[in-house]
Amino acid sequence: MNRPENASSAVEALLCEVRVALRRLAEAAEPTTIDLGPLPLSPAEFTALERALGEGEVTARLDALGTTSVRETAVPGVWWVTHDGCAGRVAGPQLEVARWPALLETPAETLRSGLASLDALLDASQERPTPMN
């Protein structure tokens, strides 16, 4: 697909928005998610944005309702979050400006069930008869 050449203004505008969000995170600890899905970005603009933000140190993959890829950019506190599969058609790629992406955090509601399953595992192993010498 061919695109118009002068596409950099959209990328600059997005980078300015990221800068505002990052300042808010640094000064008020308030995270922001910028949803790129609704924006009519061309592939060239998208690539330019990826190139501008660069690659960071952390990459993670989440397998829940399709695959979600989390990549840190070269700008600390700015993360790419992209959804594939069934989730990808509802939400486009996002830029999450946060200390860590919310999806990577263990949901508090699941801690007790995790504890219960570990209890069950250890209880079962204690009930097993000790092997005779």
Next chain:
Amino acid sequence: MDKGMSLASRLGEAGISRRAFLKYCGMLAASLGLPTAAGRTLAEALDAAPRQSVIWLSFQECTGCTESLTRAHAPTLESLIFDHVSLDYHHTLQAAAGEAAERARHEAMERHAGEYLVLVDGSIPVRDGGVYSTIAGVTNLQMLQETARDAAALVAIGSCAAFGGLPMADPNPTGAAPVGDLVRGKPLINLPGCPPIPASITGVLAHYLAYGRLPELDHLGRPKAFFGESIHDRCYRRPFYDQGLFARGFDDEGARKGWCLYLLGCKGPTTHNACAVTKWNDGTSFPIEAGHPCLGCSEPRFWDAGGFYRALSAPTGEPAPVAVAGLAVGAVAGAAAGFRHRRTRAAANAARPTVELGRDATGNEEERS
């Protein structure tokens, strides 16, 4: 299925993790135009939401709206919400038929009086006593009135239910009318489209389940989250429009290069919908991306608006070769086009024979043409 179970518990039983649920709520919040933090509150509200009774009435329709929702690709995000409602009546989908089906509708109306949602697809014929479409010997109009009486709210799904659609196109032989013309005094939300985008249906349901009220609507009763912006404003071909680069045929150089389809009749500038964002067929594309102009199917009277392949208006001269001049041409042409298209639709509205009813949905109505 236990009707007292929370949505999260139900999803857990289906093998969907808490994190997946939170992910879905985050995406749902984004699609509803809510701030980032709303994903968590939406999840908590949906967790606590009781199972909602829904009665789905299908009148003069093609079943495309039901297909849009139920035949989405698996595993469907839509099913997360759709499975959480108690679909007490849908005569296309339900196993029961005949008297058993109608009994199910009446039982749901009695058991959940004042609480159930009524989803309607299809327009309602009112000419000649409504004889042109009946179910179980009852006219669509009677069934709508009876079911709407104790409903908490109504949702008109698809352009036929919301605006009359194809059945109401000139000369409107059955006297077709949209839900909003026949039911008054009840909250009503219009979800037009031919068919409507599934995410808009489930988004509205989720919003109602979570917050107990309908989302913010525009002047045509459509949720602003999905109909707040025009196809044109979100179209990836918009930069070509701004530069005055148009396809002039379906096989010319402009078409091959993916230029703007405005001169081929695209109604994107005057059409409000989320196709360019949400897309169709598992996120594959939308009509303009497939090389076809937008038909404007989510706007009132789109069938009578002057022809699908007729441009809203032609620019007065050849587009200027430079972007700045093209932008000016585009802006002027767009404003003029919007005005002319609205005028065409207004003329179509004025020309059609009107069918009026004497009273609102709670009383007996008589047609006066």
